[in-house]
Amino acid sequence: MRIDGACHCGTITIEGEADPEKVSICHCTDCQARTGSAFGVSIPIPGDTFRMTGEPTTYLKTTADSGNPRLQAFCPRCGSSIYSTTPGEGRQASYMVRVGILWQRDQLLPKRQNWYRSAQQWVTGIDAIHKNQKQA
Ligand SMILES: [Zn+2]
């Protein structure tokens, strides 16, 4: 399906073709730190359909758990997490784009959870937490 989106401030926009069956949650501690939250939600966009405007800032993070170096891209202005990919020059084979920046996020339901061993223990019981329909 066609997906597109933008960071929180609009400096970075991205678009591409992605398979909604490939949406995943990542509970790894790197995703907890980069989101400032409990987990990341991402969808891979093949490199040949990936388009972007704006220039993200990047850094290389070697994930402690997997040992794989990943290039992490963020908006330099608002700090939104945009994607991660394999390090290297030019277009990469795939970009793991953050679902929260996509306009289609309501249609992109996670199909699997990875690194569940580092999941925050409260995420399984989130439905039991008191809910306010707007800010309390
Ligand atoms: Zn931004």
Ligand SMILES: [Zn+2]
């Ligand atoms: Zn992760």
